[in-house]
């Protein structure tokens with residue numbers, strides 16, 4: 001098989017064209033997909049009208065899947081491998097817990113000692129317009145820093161906190177953030193992360209980090225905000241405009257992403273994500 005790829009943006013991403021991810025696929029054919037995943041940071045597969053089981057099965061090709069023990073409130077009731085990102089109300093009519101999931105720059109499971117290798121998000125229901133997701137190339141972000149800045153951040157660790165959210169969103173679910181934090185104590189992750197497969201260095205930060213280990217929030221925040229702003233400049237970013245039955249797989253080791261609230265929230269947006277386990281990274285710290 002020879003993959004038909006179409007670049008999605010200058011910074012990152014490629015669409016894999018004319019493919020059915022649920023069809024039988026040899027190791028060699030999947031090897032081509034995996035190589036494209038490493039080369040482009042994210043891959044888009046359009047028109048994948050597949051079942052949940054097929055979504056899970058294809059995801060397993062990338063590695064062992066997380067059962068989402070660290071985010072139990074958002075799991076699919078019948079498939080622990082699937083995490084819901086939905087604004088569909090609960091059966092009792094209460095708002096969904098996960099309606100604001102991902103509304104800040106982050107890399108999945110950075111707040112755990114085994115951050116994710118990659119995630120595969122499938123769109124089941126999308127609003128008429130909007131509900132987009134931004135992805136940033138963190139290798140490019142690192143490479144374009146000055147030598148002085150690279151030296152300054154080389155040994156820093158950012159403390160990643162579970163359950164953080166931007167203050168402009170209403171709280172979701174009673175005790176949701178508290179539960180997430182209880183299950184996931186703060187983890188310090190290297191600010192410069194070496195990709196275990198490509199060997200390339202990437203920035204590893206996002207908006208779940210409020211301070212560096214060994215420094216105060218006041219000392220840390222200006223640099224964290226500078227680095228996040230640098231990493232998310234338009235030239236380092238791809239904007240995914242979802243259609244129903246898209247699957248996007250992203251490499252959490254060298255990209256970060258953010259779900260946007262750029263849509264009419266009275267319309268339904270329902271996404272489901274599998275999360276591929278990564279390799280151990282970071283260390284536990286006391287307090288945030």
Ligand SMILES: O=C(O)CCC(=O)C(=O)O
Nearest residue numbers: 085101102133259271273
């Ligand atoms: O819903 C989205 O577009 C992204 C959700 C997200 O950030 C995540 O699953 O980590």
